[in-house]
Amino acid sequence: MGLDVLVIGAGNAGLCAAITAVEAGCSVLVIDAAQKDMRGGNTRHTRNLRAMHDAPTDVLTDAYSFEEYFDDLMRVTKGLTNRELARLTLEKSAELTAWLGERGVRFQPALSGTLNLGRTNAFFLGGGRALLNSLCHHAEDLGVAFRYEAEVTELKMDDGFCHGVVLTDGEVLSAKRVIITAGGFEANLEWLAEGWGDAARNFLVRGTPHNRGAVLKSLLDQGARKVGELDQCHAVAIDARAPLTDGGIASRIDGVPFGLVINRNAERFYDEGEDFWPKRYAIWGRLVAGQPDQVAYAILDAEGVSRFMPSVFTPISADTIEDLADKLGLDAAATRRTVDAFNAACPDGPIDQSILDGQSTSGLTPEKTNWAARIETPPFTGYPLRPGITFTYMGVEVNDRAEILMEDGRPSRNLYAAGEVMAGNVLGQGYLAGIGMTIGGVFGRIAGAEAALRLNRPNNSTVTTKARA
Amino acid sequence: MNDINLINLAESDADREVARIMQICNACRYCEGFCAVFPAMERRRLFTTGDTAYLSNLCHNCGACYHACQYAPPHEFAVNAPVALALRRAESYEQFAWPRPMARVFQANAMVVSLITTVVLIVILGVMLALINPALFWGVHLGEGAFYRIMPHTIMAGIPMAISGFVIIAFIQGWRRYWRATGARWGGWNAFTDAVSATMSLRYLGGDNNGKGGGCPGETDRLSNRRRHYHHLTFYGFMLCFASTSTGTIYHYLLGREAPYGYFELPVVLGTVGGIILCLGTAGLWREKRRMDPVVKAFSTLGMDYVFIGLLFWVSATGLLLLAVRETGLMGLTLAIHLGVVYAFFLVLPYSKFVHGLYRFAALLQSAEETGPSR
Numbered sequence: 001m002g003l004d005v006l007v008i009g010a011g012n013a014g015l016c017a018a019i020t021a022v023e024a025g026c027s028v029l030v031i032d033a034a035q036k037d038m039r040g041g042n043t044r045h046t047r048n049l050r051a052m053h054d055a056p057t058d059v060l061t062d063a064y065s066f067e068e069y070f071d072d073l074m075r076v077t078k079g080l081t082n083r084e085l086a087r088l089t090l091e092k093s094a095e096l097t098a099w100l101g102e103r104g105v106r107f108q109p110a111l112s113g114t115l116n117l118g119r120t121n122a123f124f125l126g127g128g129r130a131l132l133n134s135l136c137h138h139a140e141d142l143g144v145a146f147r148y149e150a151e152v153t154e155l156k157m158d159d160g161f162c163h164g165v166v167l168t169d170g171e172v173l174s175a176k177r178v179i180i181t182a183g184g185f186e187a188n189l190e191w192l193a194e195g196w197g198d199a200a201r202n203f204l205v206r207g208t209p210h211n212r213g214a215v216l217k218s219l220l221d222q223g224a225r226k227v228g229e230l231d232q233c234h235a236v237a238i239d240a241r242a243p244l245t246d247g248g249i250a251s252r253i254d255g256v257p258f259g260l261v262i263n264r265n266a267e268r269f270y271d272e273g274e275d276f277w278p279k280r281y282a283i284w285g286r287l288v289a290g291q292p293d294q295v296a297y298a299i300l301d302a303e304g305v306s307r308f309m310p311s312v313f314t315p316i317s318a319d320t321i322e323d324l325a326d327k328l329g330l331d332a333a334a335t336r337r338t339v340d341a342f343n344a345a346c347p348d349g350p351i352d353q354s355i356l357d358g359q360s361t362s363g364l365t366p367e368k369t370n371w372a373a374r375i376e377t378p379p380f381t382g383y384p385l386r387p388g389i390t391f392t393y394m395g396v397e398v399n400d401r402a403e404i405l406m407e408d409g410r411p412s413r414n415l416y417a418a419g420e421v422m423a424g425n426v427l428g429q430g431y432l433a434g435i436g437m438t439i440g441g442v443f444g445r446i447a448g449a450e451a452a453l454r455l456n457r458p459n460n461s462t463v464t465t466k467a468r469a
Numbered sequence: 470m471n472d473i474n475l476i477n478l479a480e481s482d483a484d485r486e487v488a489r490i491m492q493i494c495n496a497c498r499y500c501e502g503f504c505a506v507f508p509a510m511e512r513r514r515l516f517t518t519g520d521t522a523y524l525s526n527l528c529h530n531c532g533a534c535y536h537a538c539q540y541a542p543p544h545e546f547a548v549n550a551p552v553a554l555a556l557r558r559a560e561s562y563e564q565f566a567w568p569r570p571m572a573r574v575f576q577a578n579a580m581v582v583s584l585i586t587t588v589v590l591i592v593i594l595g596v597m598l599a600l601i602n603p604a605l606f607w608g609v610h611l612g613e614g615a616f617y618r619i620m621p622h623t624i625m626a627g628i629p630m631a632i633s634g635f636v637i638i639a640f641i642q643g644w645r646r647y648w649r650a651t652g653a654r655w656g657g658w659n660a661f662t663d664a665v666s667a668t669m670s671l672r673y674l675g676g677d678n679n680g681k682g683g684g685c686p687g688e689t690d691r692l693s694n695r696r697r698h699y700h701h702l703t704f705y706g707f708m709l710c711f712a713s714t715s716t717g718t719i720y721h722y723l724l725g726r727e728a729p730y731g732y733f734e735l736p737v738v739l740g741t742v743g744g745i746i747l748c749l750g751t752a753g754l755w756r757e758k759r760r761m762d763p764v765v766k767a768f769s770t771l772g773m774d775y776v777f778i779g780l781l782f783w784v785s786a787t788g789l790l791l792l793a794v795r796e797t798g799l800m801g802l803t804l805a806i807h808l809g810v811v812y813a814f815f816l817v818l819p820y821s822k823f824v825h826g827l828y829r830f831a832a833l834l835q836s837a838e839e840t841g842p843s844r
Contacts, residue, residue, distance in 0.1 A: 037543060044539045047499050106682060108502040125677055126537030127499030133536055133690050243546075248539050250496035250546075310514045312496035312546075 003027055005451050006165060006175035008152055008215055011043035012128070013419025013440035013447075014181035015135040019103060020448025021179075022142045025457040029175065030139070031150035031167075033182075033210040038246075039132065039148060041183045042207035042391065042420065042436075045248040046128035048121040049441060050434035051093045059097050059107040059122040066090055069120075072432055080428025088400055089426050089435075092442040097122045100441065104134035121434040128437075151210070152182065154218040160404075160412040177451035180404070181419040181444060184392035185213020186233060187245060192389070195231030199387075202294035204238060206388045209245035216421055219396050224412070225405045228393035228424030234431050235285025238388030240295060241313045250312035253383045256284060257371050258307045258353070259300030260342050261385070263291040266325070266334035268342070273370035275356070277308075282431050285387040296385040297328050299339065301377040307353055315381040324380045343374040391436065393424040402447035416451055418443035480518045483556040487525060488516040490553050493546055500534040503682075504673040505836045506554070507534075512839055519651040522565075525558035526647075526825075526832035529674045531685030531696070532765035555767035562824050564650065567642030574820040579772025582817050586780060589816060590809035597805045606801040614727040619801050622721070625808065632815040639819035640827055647831050656838025663840075664833035671697045688760045696757045702750025703781065709743025710785065729795055740788060747785040751778045777822035783810050 005021045007014045010032035022028045032039045052069050053060050069090045073081060097107060106125035110118055117123075124131045140146065156164035156172065164172040185191050187209045192200035205211075220226055242251035256272050257280075263269055270287050274280055288296045305315065318324035325335035345361035351371040352359075360369045396404050396417050403411035404422075419440035426439050491510050494500065501507040506527045513520055530551045540546035559575065566572040574581045597606065601619060610618050617625070647653070667673065674697040676682020684694035717736040720726045730737050755778050758771070787807040794803050 035543070037541070106677070108677075109679070123502070124499075125502045125682065126533060127497075127539065129539050130499075130533075130537035137691060246539075246544060248497070249499070250493055250540065252496075309498075310492070310495050312493050314492070 003029055003173075003175040004455055004457070005029070005177045005179060005448070006031070006173055007179045007181060008165065009033075009041055009181035009183060009419065010039045010132070010136065010146065010148075011041035011181060011183065011419060011440065012046070012131065012135075012437055013444035014179070015040075015132070015139055016441050016444030017179045017181060017416070017418055017448035017451075018144045019135065019139050019142065020445045021177075021452050022139065022144050024449065024452030026177075026452050026455060028139075028144045029147065029173070030144055031147045031152070031165075031173070033151035034148060034208065036148045038208070038210075039136075040129070041211060042128075043132055043440070044127075044129040045207050045246075046124075046131075046434075046437050047249070048117065048123045048434045049093070049096060049437035050121050050432060051097055051438065052090050053094060056110065057097065059101075059110050060119065061110045062119045064120045069093075073426075073435070076430030076432050077428045078430065080430075082425045084400060085398070086426050088446075089439055089442050092445070093438045096438065096441045099445070100131070100135075103138045105131050106134065117433060152215050152218075155215065155222065155415075157218075157222040157415075160223065160406045160410065160415070162412070162415050176455055177414050177416065179402075179444075179447045179451060180215055180219070180396075180415065180417045180421055181440070181447075182215040182421055183208070183211040183213075184395065184420045184423075185216055186211055186389045186392045188212040191217075191230075192233070192392075195229070196289070199289050199294050202386065203235065203289070204240075204242050204247060204251075204386050204388045205245040206236075206238065206242075206247055206251065206390050207245070211391075211420070213392075216395060219404065219415075223407050224415075225397040225407050225409070227395050227397045227422070228428060230394055232393035232424075232429060234282060234390040234393075235289065235387045236281050236390065237284035237288045237296065237298075237385040239311055239313050240384035240386040242386075242388065247388065251388060252281070253298060253311050253385060254281070254308040255298050255300050255304065255311075255383060256281075258304035258373075259298050259375060259381075260339070260368065261296050261298050262330070262335065262338055263296050264293055264330070266330050266338050268338060268364070268366065269296075271366045271369050273360070273368045273372060275370075278433075284385075285389065288385050289387040294387055297330065298383040298385060299324070299335075299375060300381045300383075301375045302379055302381075303373065303377050304375070305381050311383070313383075315383055317379040317381045319378045319380070321375070321380055324382050328382045328384060339375050342368070342372075343376060346372045346374045391420055391423075393427065393429060395421045395424040398422045398425055398443070400446075401450045402443045403450065414454075416447035418447045481560060483553070483560045484518050484521050486553045487521040487557045490548050490550050491516045491521070491524065493540055493548055494534075494550065497540070499539070500537060500550075502677050503533050503537075504529070504531075504678065505667075505833070506550075506673075508678070509836055509839060521557050522561040522647065522828075523651040523653070523832055523835055525554040525561055526828040527673070527836060528554040528558065529671075529685070530555045530558075530765065530767070531674060532687075532690070532762055533676065533685050535765050536686055536690035549765070551765040552767045555770050558825075558828075559767070559770040559773065561647075561828065565643045565646040565824075565828070566820065567639050567646065571639075571820055574817075575773070578821070579776040582773075582776045582780065582821055585817050586810065586813040589813035590806065593809035593812060594805045597801070601801070607798050608801070609796065609798050610800060611796060613729075615729055615795070615800070616804060617727060619804060620808075622727070626718075628812055629815050632812070636815060636818045640824075643819065643824060644827060644831060647828050651831075651835060653831060653835035654838050656834065656841075660834060660837035660840075663837040664830060667833050667837070668830055671700055674700070686762065686765075687757060688762060690762070695753070699750050699753030699757055702746045703754055703778075704750070706743045706745075706747030706750050706785065707781070709739050710747060710788070711743075713737070713740035713743055737792070741792060744785040744789045744792075748782060748789070751782040751785070754778050755782070773822050780810070780814055780817070780821070784814050787811075 004026035005028045007018045007030040018028045018030045108123040151168045162178045187205045238251040322332040325332040345364045351373045361372045402416045404415040423439045540548040563572045563575040672680035676684045684692040687693045791803045791807045
């Protein structure tokens with residue numbers, strides 16, 4: 001058994017682990033289920049990470065204190081987090097952008113970019129795939145070996161010790177330490193259906209088709225301790241015309257707050273103007289999943305359409321509501337009634353999308369509580385919506401050394417986890433933009449360093465720095 | 470993927486493909502930090518023929534966005550912005566060419582430019598051999614006015630001057646057509662200064678919006694500034710050669726001194742230094758183009774690129790050769806070849822890759838105007 005460290009998954013977490021281990025002197029092999037052009041799991045669809053900082057940096061503005069970050073995390077997870085690991089993640093996030101930068105990752109300068117996240121989030125120049133390219137080159141230069149189209153079916157385990165990693169063609173790989181960064185199982189709709197029922201079969205997968213959870217399942221079957229629940233996932237409403245997998249960022253629809261959303265029966269079902277879209281988009285996947293056939297339609301007029309970022313698919317337009325309903329496959333009369341009732345309930349006066357303007361309908365169920373403006377200026381526009389699943393929360397439990405914990409609470413003797421497969425330890429529910437990449441980076445580095453340390457190859461100075469008090 | 474570009478404003482396949490890709494890119498925007506193309510795209514929601522001409526002339530075909538793209542093949546969106554923009558850019562040269570019938574030269578550019586060069590070379594050589602007394606042509610000439618003993622100055626300078634007049638009109642017309650088609654607006658002197666600075670520094674071939682991104686991809690997705698540096702050599706080498714000609718003209722008309730000038734006089738120093746670095750720059754650009762990752766190459770446009778790089782190389786190389794042999798019996802022949810290449814170069818200027826400078830500068834002006842005074 002010559003190989004020191006085997007990393008399953010060439011995403012952000014896996015590459016951070018591989019680089020840390022090879023820098024410490026380990027021999028490292030990284031395998032990825034995808035072909036080279038599609039490598040790196042969902043990292044290829046990401047674009048930023050969330051990092052704590054006490055003063056402005058070259059890639060982040062102002063300051064984002066530990067306390068504020070921690071409060072944000074507590075708020076979105078409603079306390080469903082392992083506080084010790086959460087603290088560790090946030091503390092170590094402070095050095096992540098510099099660490100990545102030294103390894104070739106380029107960031108957009110602070111104060112630039114589409115989204116208003118320049119204070120809390122550092123944006124990769126060119127997005128996640130550019131980050132992957134940089135890290136892969138760096139890893140290759142240091143001697144890390146890569147194998148693509150190497151999909152794992154199961155782990156051969158014995159009392160928490162992994163002595164073999166089985167690939168689809170039957171080949172068995174082995175290494176002294178195995179770092180699991182194989183992602184979640186959101187592309188495995190059958191597995192999701194066990195928690196969601198048949199509704200899951202109408203989900204679109206926003207990311208890689210390779211996150212089918214084979215490694216996670218194998219771990220759980222062989223006594224790894226579970227974190228998170230099967231029916232927990234991050235799902236948003238995306239354009240129903242998006243591809244079944246890998247639609248990524250471009251398939252999102254940001255127009256919900258500026259129109260109304262109806263289901264297949266042309267009925268409204270939720271307050272479209274409850275809060276700013278960045279705070280609400282993640283509940284709409286679940287909302288649409290609860291509708292008949294898991295489909296809904298956003299209806300806007302010419303005024304509403306101009307208020308949000310264009311989406312990848314050309315909107316479906318018509319000069320009358322009836323024609324639009326026809327094009328969308330909805331009942332024209334029912335759609336007309338819903339729009340008329342909505343328009344009649346709208347207040348007068350312009351809306352202001354920069355604030356919660358309180359322009360609310362009155363007398364509707366449900367009301368639209370902000371930005372309620374009549375749908376009256378043709379052409380009218382419709383977007384078909386489906387739930388698009390981003391990632392799953394269920395994973396394996398780890399400790400502060402990224403060691404996978406077994407059901408009896410003891411750590412595995414040679415298995416580590418980082419990234420989405422263990423993100424549920426920190427992010428038990430809800431979502432905070434960019435924290436997935438932060439968890440992956442932090443725990444990837446910890447896993448790589450710990451694996452090296454246990455192999456008595458500790459000559460790594462950059463990772464084992466003491467966490468902030 | 471028909472859904473992506475149902476709003477069809479396009480006038481050609483190249484145009485349609487750029488509009489399709491830009492609609493995808495505009496819903497993603499991860500590449501906005503790379504260059505001027507993506508911020509310009511973000512200021513638009515629909516992409517007209519004028520818009521695609523503008524965006525394509527902002528693009529350097531470096532490939533950074535391709536390698537970073539989550540929607541690049543084998544993804545079903547099949548986004549390849551560098552190739553789509555390169556095809557549209559080549560088409561835009563045709564679209565703006567003046568006079569109209571000459572647009573066709575861009576369709577088989579490598580062939581036509583090579584043919585014109587060969588014909589001009591043969592004609593010049595033939596005429597000189599036929600009209601000039603062999604003793605004069607093959608003789609050794611020294612001192613002031615040596616060149617003009619073979620060909621009178623009025624003819625030698627008159628030919629390019631006549632061509633220049635035509636070339637300038639063609640450039641002005643091309644510029645006006647670009648300006649009208651894209652709806653560009655004059656953004657004031659600040660925008661002008663910014664566009665000049667972006668041009669002189671090749672800011673957007675530097676890897677990010679500030680020109681400090683460590684370079685662009687070349688052979689692979691690894692970054693390098695080589696192409697930028699070779700282009701600098703080519704551009705500034707060309708400018709030095711231009712300065713050499715200009716100072717030569719001043720010497721001739723204002724100082725009343727006839728070429729050839731001494732090795733350490735301004736026109737010769739400028740020309741020698743400029744010629745050498747122009748040779749190095751064009752050789753480097755040729756090599757970079759050869760080595761460029763094939764996935765971001767628009768193969769149908771490469772002929773135009775190579776033939777122009779080649780022509781520039783031979784303009785400077787034959788100039789240097791002339792300098793080397795000007796005191797020998799080969800001066801006449803070398804002069805004929807050099808003049809042939811230079812005249813051909815002038816003649817094809819408005820129908821060669823040279824126009825990329827014109828339209829890219831116009832696009833940079835437009836981009837600076839749109840960006841406003843914030844930069």
